[in-house]
Amino acid sequence: MIKQFKNIKGGVILPHKKDTSEISSKIMPVPELVEIPMQQHIGAPCETLVKKGDQVYVGQIIGDSKQFVSAPIHSSVSGQVIETRKTMLFNGTVSESVVIKTDGLQTILPEISKPDISNKENFLKAVRNCGLTGLGGAGFPAHVKLNTKDRIPECLIVNAVECEPYITCDYRAIIEDGEEIIKGIKLILDNLAIPKAYIGIEDNKCSGAEKLEKLASEDDRIDVVVLKTKYPQGAEKMLIYALTGKKVPMGGLPIDVGTVVMNVTSVQTLARYCETGIPLISRRMTIDGEGIRERGNYHIVLGTYIKDIFEFCKGDKEKTLKILCGGPMMGMAAKDLDMPVIKQNNALLFMTQKDLDFIEESACIRCGRCIDACPMGLMPLTLNKYALAKMTEELVKYNLMNCIECGACSYVCPAKRHLVQSFRIGKELLKKEKVKNG
Numbered sequence: 001m002i003k004q005f006k007n008i009k010g011g012v013i014l015p016h017k018k019d020t021s022e023i024s025s026k027i028m029p030v031p032e033l034v035e036i037p038m039q040q041h042i043g044a045p046c047e048t049l050v051k052k053g054d055q056v057y058v059g060q061i062i063g064d065s066k067q068f069v070s071a072p073i074h075s076s077v078s079g080q081v082i083e084t085r086k087t088m089l090f091n092g093t094v095s096e097s098v099v100i101k102t103d104g105l106q107t108i109l110p111e112i113s114k115p116d117i118s119n120k121e122n123f124l125k126a127v128r129n130c131g132l133t134g135l136g137g138a139g140f141p142a143h144v145k146l147n148t149k150d151r152i153p154e155c156l157i158v159n160a161v162e163c164e165p166y167i168t169c170d171y172r173a174i175i176e177d178g179e180e181i182i183k184g185i186k187l188i189l190d191n192l193a194i195p196k197a198y199i200g201i202e203d204n205k206c207s208g209a210e211k212l213e214k215l216a217s218e219d220d221r222i223d224v225v226v227l228k229t230k231y232p233q234g235a236e237k238m239l240i241y242a243l244t245g246k247k248v249p250m251g252g253l254p255i256d257v258g259t260v261v262m263n264v265t266s267v268q269t270l271a272r273y274c275e276t277g278i279p280l281i282s283r284r285m286t287i288d289g290e291g292i293r294e295r296g297n298y299h300i301v302l303g304t305y306i307k308d309i310f311e312f313c314k315g316d317k318e319k320t321l322k323i324l325c326g327g328p329m330m331g332m333a334a335k336d337l338d339m340p341v342i343k344q345n346n347a348l349l350f351m352t353q354k355d356l357d358f359i360e361e362s363a364c365i366r367c368g369r370c371i372d373a374c375p376m377g378l379m380p381l382t383l384n385k386y387a388l389a390k391m392t393e394e395l396v397k398y399n400l401m402n403c404i405e406c407g408a409c410s411y412v413c414p415a416k417r418h419l420v421q422s423f424r425i426g427k428e429l430l431k432k433e434k435v436k437n438g
């Protein structure tokens with residue numbers, strides 16, 4: 001085990017609140033209906049490959065795209081397609097989706113078999129066929145991330161930081177499926193000729209670090225690095241800096257500094273696919289918040305409606321005031337319980353008055369705390385002012401697009417300014433302007 005290389009600038013110390021960390025994961029039964037969206041990743045949406053009335057099987061490809069930045073979508077259940085329609089996702093995206101009435105048999109597609117992995121090319125093909133995307137919440141297709149063309153990374157960084165309060169699904173993956181994580185890391189190192197891997201984990205997850213250290217001890221290419229707990233150290237650029245001391249340039253990629261970053265659950269999912277041929281059809285999710293009684297981590301098939309999870313975990317409609325997809329810092333509020341879960345959803349938090357801070361937003365008092373907290377060296381108070389005034393030239397000048405939406409500035413703000421919300425609106429304005437100007 002080695003110590004961290006650099007301390008990140010800014011950032012905040014958050015309450016731990018990981019009450020589900022020592023509860024073993026459970027399996028949620030397959031619901032009667034699932035709805036599987038064709039847009040579950042960053043990049044081009046998939047085209048629907050099935051129609052109403054079709055019989056589908058577990059692991060069958062039901063959506064795909066010819067675009068490079070995309071990932072296939074598989075059926076998570078066996079049953080019959082009863083409808084194809086448009087659906088709203090937690091992040092506001094409207095996606096084509098396939099509604100399947102499950103038959104309760106969970107029959108696996110007969111053609112499914114272990115992928116042939118003998119060289120870099122068919123390894124990357126296997127990563128794509130798995131349908132793997134960043135399971136830490138980013139949703140970037142893994143085969144695109146790992147395809148660094150002629151540039152061989154100096155190291156693979158495995159992100160086991162999980163720095164948001166409440167979320168413990170990566171930690172449970174380490175405790176329950178640590179062997180698969182190490183297998184996944186070895187697969188990536190072997191097939192992409194990467195000489196070194198660092199697993200970054202914070203010092204509030206000591207048993208996880210010890211477990212990984214023990215499992216990795218026979219392979220001297222893999223080091224576990226214990227980082228001092230600080231939010232948002234799990235953000236890609238922050239983690240690269242903490243582990244290597246290298247700074248990804250503005251607008252650049254991790255490979256520009258010789259690194260590739262993968263989430264720890266993504267690595268484990270890849271290992272399982274290579275062992276079984278079963279693609280990404282379910283995931284471990286943290287279900288927490290005062291609004292439900294049965295908190296914990298659950299293996300849930302993709303496409304399950306939030307309302308079914310809420311019911312299964314004994315949710316209280318009266319008490320629940322807000323549903324967050326993701327953590328309290330970067331999560332997004334679900335519009336209603338009728339949304340299906342997708343690959344990116346690592347947590348659902350059913351928040352009550354006790355969980356939420358209802359202090360009203362007030363005027364900025366220019367205390368400067370948000371500037372000190374910003375790990376990207378930005379001026380959140382200034383960006384907030386220009387975002388609200390829709391002053392796009394100024395937003396560009398003050399590097400809004402460099403904001404990683406970590407929420408550290410909002411967290412420390414005594415005036416409870418809705419900073420991140422205004423930055424998301426500002427970024428949308430800049431994107432629209434870019435499209436308009438070609």
Ligand code: SF4
Binds near residue numbers: 381
């Ligand atoms: S922390 Fe809040 S109140 Fe203080 S300067 Fe920043 S926006 Fe203003």
Ligand code: SF4
Binds near residue numbers: 378380
């Ligand atoms: S301005 Fe963006 S990057 Fe900086 S603290 Fe706020 S949300 Fe995080």
